[in-house]
Amino acid sequence: MILDFFLVSLGPVIYNKALDDAKRWFDKRFEDIEADYYSLYKE
Structure with a gap:
């Protein structure tokens, strides 16, 4: 019963x-991927 209480009240x-x-x-991670992608451009 106590476990159910915690699951219902704290679960969400x-x-x-x-x-x-x-x-x-x-x-x-996507920030890192984007930075890596743009680092591939040649100047």
Whole structure:
């Protein structure tokens, strides 16, 4: 019963936090990829 309470009350908060963390990680990786892509241009 206590476990169910925590799953219901904290589950969405933890899930949303994990999504936010994953988005930040992907944003950083795509930033790096974009920088690498533009570094391939010849001047």
